[in-house]
Amino acid sequence: RKEVEQDPGPFNVPEGATVAFNCTYSNSASQSFFWYRQDCRKEPKLLMSVYSSGNEDGRFTAQLNRASQYISLLIRDSKLSDSATYLCVVNIFRASNEGSQGNLIFGKGTKLSVKP
Amino acid sequence: DGGITQSPKYLFRKEGQNVTLSCEQNLNHDAMYWYRQDPGQGLRLIYYSQIVNDFQKGDIAEGYSVSREKKESFPLTVTSAQKNPTAFYLCASSIDRPGGRDTQYFGPGTRLTVL
Numbered sequence: 001r002k003e004v005e006q007d008p009g010p011f012n013v014p015e016g017a018t019v020a021f022n023c024t025y026s027n028s029a030s031q032s033f034f035w036y037r038q039d040c041r042k043e044p045k046l047l048m049s050v051y052s053s054g055n056e057d058g059r060f061t062a063q064l065n066r067a068s069q070y071i072s073l074l075i076r077d078s079k080l081s082d083s084a085t086y087l088c089v090v091n092i093f094r095a096s097n098e099g100s101q102g103n104l105i106f107g108k109g110t111k112l113s114v115k116p
Numbered sequence: 117d118g119g120i121t122q123s124p125k126y127l128f129r130k131e132g133q134n135v136t137l138s139c140e141q142n143l144n145h146d147a148m149y150w151y152r153q154d155p156g157q158g159l160r161l162i163y164y165s166q167i168v169n170d171f172q173k174g175d176i177a178e179g180y181s182v183s184r185e186k187k188e189s190f191p192l193t194v195t196s197a198q199k200n201p202t203a204f205y206l207c208a209s210s211i212d213r214p215g216g217r218d219t220q221y222f223g224p225g226t227r228l229t230v231l
Contacts, residue, residue, distance in 0.1 A: 043222040108158035
């Protein structure tokens with residue numbers, strides 16, 4: 001199983017649609033979860049952190065399912081400006097000489113295209 | 117303004133040359149990171165540093181070197197030993213608690229092309 005896995009898409013949706021992305025992760029010890037947004041040829045930017053109880057920021061809702069080891073991102077009322085690649089990010093612990101070392105692992109991203 | 121800067125934005129290199137990419141942050145973050153991104157691929161960690169004068173290899177460190185002489189600066193050298201250096205290079209920083217749990221903030225990136 002890949003450490004962090006996302007459906008690459010593309011998701012092509014009309015303006016106003018609701019769209020949801022899932023991301024699965026392999027490490028049950030993971031404690032930190034994020035969604036980043038990356039526009040074409042730009043750097044990733046933090047969209048939102050994902051908390052255990054789920055959290056909402058305007059049209060965006062993030063949820064965590066620890067039992068099934070996945071996080072989700074829901075975008076309501078899609079705008080043209082939402083077109084981008086959405087990266088799932090999870091801290092994954094790996095064994096090392098010093099014990100267990102955690103680092104953020106980035107998924108390959110899910111591409112969203114919102115059409116007029 | 118607080119943030120992370122990278123320079124240059126675009127860099128062209130001839131085969132066999134070493135080049136150094138600059139990364140500076142004024143966020144007072146302890147941890148800094150270098151990633152590379154290839155088209156259609158995720159970010160892959162090259163090196164990271166959790167404190168001045170200390171750094172660790174990431175998943176793809178071969179052909180790269182770094183230094184961390186100052187908290188604000190984490191330059192990356194792409195050496196001639198890196199066989200496929202053409203990529204988008206991203207620098208990031210975070211406050212850093214153990215276990216890599218902190219949000220990372222990215223610079224605008226350097227696009228390196230080997231001619």
